[in-house]
Amino acid sequence: xxxxxxxxxxxxxxxxxxxxxxxxxxxxxxxxxxxxxxxxxxxxxxxxxxxxxxxxxxxxxxxxxxxxxxxxxxxxxxxxxxxxxxxxxxxxxxxxxxxxxxxxxxxxxxxxxxxxxxxxxxxxxxxxxxxxxxxxxxxxxxxxxxxxxxxxxxxxxxxxxxxxxxxxxxxxxxxxxxxxxxxxxxxxxxxxxxxxxxxxxxxxxxxxxxxxxxxxxxxxxxxxxxxxxxxxxxxxxxxxxxxxxxxxxxxxxxxxxxxxxxxxxxxxxxxxxxxxxxxxxxxxxxxxxxxxxxxxxxxxxxxxxxxxxxxxxxxxxxxxxxxxxxxxxxxxxxxxxxxxxxxxxxxxxxxxxxxxxxxxxxxxxxxxxxxxxxxxxxxxxxxxxxxxxxxxxxxxxxxxx
Numbered sequence: 001x002x003x004x005x006x007x008x009x010x011x012x013x014x015x016x017x018x019x020x021x022x023x024x025x026x027x028x029x030x031x032x033x034x035x036x037x038x039x040x041x042x043x044x045x046x047x048x049x050x051x052x053x054x055x056x057x058x059x060x061x062x063x064x065x066x067x068x069x070x071x072x073x074x075x076x077x078x079x080x081x082x083x084x085x086x087x088x089x090x091x092x093x094x095x096x097x098x099x100x101x102x103x104x105x106x107x108x109x110x111x112x113x114x115x116x117x118x119x120x121x122x123x124x125x126x127x128x129x130x131x132x133x134x135x136x137x138x139x140x141x142x143x144x145x146x147x148x149x150x151x152x153x154x155x156x157x158x159x160x161x162x163x164x165x166x167x168x169x170x171x172x173x174x175x176x177x178x179x180x181x182x183x184x185x186x187x188x189x190x191x192x193x194x195x196x197x198x199x200x201x202x203x204x205x206x207x208x209x210x211x212x213x214x215x216x217x218x219x220x221x222x223x224x225x226x227x228x229x230x231x232x233x234x235x236x237x238x239x240x241x242x243x244x245x246x247x248x249x250x251x252x253x254x255x256x257x258x259x260x261x262x263x264x265x266x267x268x269x270x271x272x273x274x275x276x277x278x279x280x281x282x283x284x285x286x287x288x289x290x291x292x293x294x295x296x297x298x299x300x301x302x303x304x305x306x307x308x309x310x311x312x313x314x315x316x317x318x319x320x321x322x323x324x325x326x327x328x329x330x331x332x333x334x335x336x337x338x339x340x341x342x343x344x345x346x347x348x349x350x351x352x353x354x355x356x357x358x359x360x361x362x363x364x365x366x367x368x369x370x371x372x373x374x375x376x377x378x379x380x381x382x383x384x385x386x387x388x389x390x391x392x393x394x395x396x397x398x399x400x401x
Contacts, residue, residue, distance in 0.1 A: 004086040004394060006151075006384035009222050015381065018221075022374040029367010032360040033108035044361050049353030050331045055109035057323045058365030061206060062102030062372060063136075063177055064199055065319070067170040068207020070095040070143065074170075077150070077163030083233065086387040086395050087215070092147040093379045094211055094372075095170075099139060101372030105365060128179050135173045142166045151384070174203045181326065188265040189330030194255065198248045202319065205241035209315035212238065214376060216309050218386055227392035228303060235308050239296040242315060245322075246289050261336075268333050268352075269325065276329035279321050288318010328355055 009015065036044060046053040072091035076084035107116055123130045146166045149159040178199030181190040212234055219226045253270065256262035269280055292311040301307040332353045344350055380386050387395075 005388045006086075006089065006386060007388050008382065008384055009218070009380050009386065011381065014221060015377070019374065019377055022370045022377065025370035026367050026374060029105075029364050029370065030108075032363035032367065036109075036360050036364070044358045045356045046361075047353070047355070050328060050355040052327050052331060053109075053355065054324075054328075054357040054361040055105050055364050055368075057320060057327055058368050059102045059105040059109070060177065060327065061320055061323050062098045062105065062368055064174060064203040064323075065206040065210045066095045066098035066102060066139075067174040067177075067200075068203035068205065069098055069211050070166060070170050071204055071207055072211055073146070073150070074163060074167045077146075077159045078167050080160075083229070083395060086390060087211075087230070088150055089147060089385040090215060090218075090380070091211060092143050092150065093385050094214055094376055095143050095207075096140060096147075097372045097375040097379065098207075098210065099136065100375060101368040101370075103136060104371055105368035108364060128176060128183050132173075132176045132180070135169070135176045139169055139173050142169050170203075171200060174200045181330070187330050187333075188262055188336060189269070189326065189333060192252060192255065194248065194252050198245075198252060201241065201244045201248050202322065205238065205245050205315055206319040208234070208238050208241055209312040209319070212308060212312040213316065214373070216305060218380060219390065222386070224386070225389045225391040226305060227390050227395060229392045230390045230395060231305050231308055232302070235296050235302070235311075238308075238311065238315065239293060242289055242293055242296075246285075249284075264336070265330075265333050269329060273329060273332075276325055276332065280325050280329075283321035284318050284325060288314055288321055292318075331355075 044053055070091055072084055073088035073095075075081045076088045110116065120133060123133075125131070142162070143166055146159070146162045149155045149162045175196045178196035181187075181199075182193055182195035184190040216226060218224075253266060256266045269276055271277060273280075292314045295301060295307050295311045295314075298307070332355060334350050334352060337349065342350065389395075
């Protein structure tokens, strides 16, 4: 394989138009956050039963995808697959920007963002949230150093060791995020040790899908050549990750069906949950998993980069739906305060909670996505994160001219 050259993108009219569009969405998201902060959460769809709303779906997706986006760099540095090395710098950049976008949504959804200072200065180490503050800040620092080792030729020899640390740290980060739900024993939908590995595997799929969308879009906008060799590898990798998520999802539900105490939540999600059941089967399973797998492994579409991009887009949509079902559906199902007894009161005990996302919540979520993409766009303009070419003759060691 030839030595791959990297270059910034040119400041064309298209670049400034894209930056303006993304900046506008960020501004709208900030406006939505101000509106919710000024008027209180009564203007949202959240209530005493659904305390984590649509912004949390966006935030958790971006945070989980940030961990998975680094997977491409890990394959190159930690596992020694040289063909992925040209893809590694953008992988690190996207990991940082996605995490920044997710945390921005999370902080602005607090209602009182200034209260974050209290959370950062007073730690309750019995809370998984306190652990995550260290995991998130540590991720920023480690990935920044990792990028430095990869992009500075003098320090390339250290990229393997730093990459190994980054690989372990991102597994811890996603474990921490999944454990937020796995440790909540009061909610029948969350109380499961498999939540952590499910989130880890989901991060692989979500992060790679976001990476593919950004990578291919950047190459098309800058007229850079994108080879079939790289496309095929990304196609196979995404297919394996989608299959892994399906497997862990199957294990999660089979395990819950085995335990009598979880029969209620399983019936709710799989059969009787209305919108949540429809989202699970038609959104997460069919649209976000089975259809992408069919497209990715369809032999007639193997040479189509468009089909790869479309599959990645479906995985992203399915990922949002998956987290919506887990986060919102898990809260909507009533808490079983006294197992074996029927409880009724004026406080909605035993009643499925209702939730309709409000426009400000949705706008705040898209603002976080736009912030991540804005930072990525500025990053590839300022520094050399993108290879000049990913043509087979330049990056595929097995290519025959």
